[in-house]
Amino acid sequence: MKKIFFLFCVFYSTITFCQETFYLEGTLAKSKIYMKIEVYKDDKETSLTTTYFYQNSLKDIRLEATLKNETYTFFFKPDNVITEKFYLKKGNNNHFEGSWYNAEGKQFPVQLEPINFSNYKSNLDPYYEKEKLNLVKCKFLEFKKQKTTLYNNKEFIWYSEKHCDSDFFRLGTNFSEKNKARINPVLENIHIENTLAQLNCASTFEYSEGKGIEGNSTITFLNENLLGFETSMFWDCGGAHPDFGTNGYLIDLNSGKNYEIDDIIAFDKSVTTEKQSDFSGFSKYRSTYFAPNLLAIITSIEHFVKPKDGDDSCDYTNTEYWDFISWNYTEKGIEFTPYFPRVERSCEESFLVPFEKLKKYKNPKFPYGLN
Incomplete structure (x- = not known):
């Protein structure tokens, strides 16, 4: 069986911080459920976060949680009204048991045990596998x-x-x-x-x-x-x-x-060499070569002009907004969308660059023509 809970502690000169995570499966009455409990402890307090879902639904339910006198209390409280509550005790081998109550006080037994993740396999991207309950959801x-x-x-x-x-x-x-x-x-x-x-x-x-x-x-x-x-x-x-x-x-x-956009377009040979091993190098390429060159091409089409002082129009002339763009490969060319700060997200719109204007910047490692 794979290890099904994790304990992580950091020791500083004055405080100790620990994180413990439990991945559990079991029953609430006759329903199969899955739960994740994260416990954070330092020298002053203990805090918890908890999520669970039913096998027949798979939709997360995020619970507020407390731990007091070895009793784990989880509750769902929309509009400041508790609609359901768990009282659980942790026993040997990280088994949990207790009761669930609804808003009317109706009670059902809860039995939970550590998940054996060898029963749940997937071909997920590692990003999604970081949330281990995704492996469970994939099965259903x-x-x-x-x-x-x-x-x-x-x-x-x-x-x-x-x-x-x-x-x-x-x-x-x-x-x-x-x-x-x-x-x-x-x-x-x-x-x-x-x-x-x-x-x-x-x-x-x-x-x-x-x-x-x-x-x-x-x-x-x-x-x-x-x-x-x-x-x-x-x-x-x-x-x-x-x-x-x-x-x-x-x-x-x-x-x-x-293909990522840098696999297709290269404004400098540095992006055609081995993949950047650190974000700082990649960020430097984007700010030094990618953003100014792309902005120059789009400006030659759209004729961007910097807004005057006091004009709150979108400033498409700012190269910082073109570092980490969204893009879309279309029949007529590549559409690029600049990334604005949240307060200016309404400024985000797509600008089409025909393939003809991009051909000389094609990454030599891209095996096809731009057309």
Whole structure:
């Protein structure tokens, strides 16, 4: 059995800080549930964060929590009204047991034990595997065919996921068997990751309905070698500030590789050498070469002018907004979207640069032409 709880302590000259994490599975009455408990301790206080979900729902429920006299108390309190509460005791081998109560005081027994993660396997990106309960959710995802569409006379099959609002596509019947075998697992993983984001989108203010992230995916480019598409999302997961964003993909139909913008465009040879091993080097390339060159190209098309003093118009002439752009590969060229501070996010819009203006900057390692 893999280790199923983690204890991490840091010792300073005056204080000690410890973090202990429990990953648990078991029953609430007859329902199967999964829970994560994180305990933070220092010399002055103990604090907890807790999340759980039902196997038949998979949607996170984020609980407020306290630990007193060896009793773990978890409760959900939307609109300052407690709708459910757990009282649990930790026993031998990190087994937890106790009771759950609803708002009317109805009581059900709770039995939890450490998760054996060897029962839960996935091909998730390491970023998503950091949240270990994602491995559990992957086992219970169910995708169902919804519709078929055409793009450049090629068929795309769209699927939804049973537990939440999460739609995405796969290659259809008139793609080659080789393309489908190579690419559909890549597309399925993207769909899984989008679904996990939706299922994990929760707050202590209200129960999740699996709709906290509104989004859509649009196919924007297709030839015999490359598939380009864009995902756009608006999310409100209970934080102080809802947010939005887009993400562009360019996938090689022959290899399954997903190209980043620096794989496609290189404004300096430094980005064509071995991948930057640290963020500072990558950031230097973006600020020194990428942003000013890209801005010059787009300005030659859009004729940006710096706003006058007192004019609160969007300042597209500021190179800092072009360091870490969003991008989308389309039939006519590449669309670039600058990144503005949160208070100016309404300034974000896409600007199309035709392939002709980018050809001389093509990364020599990119195996295809820009067209």
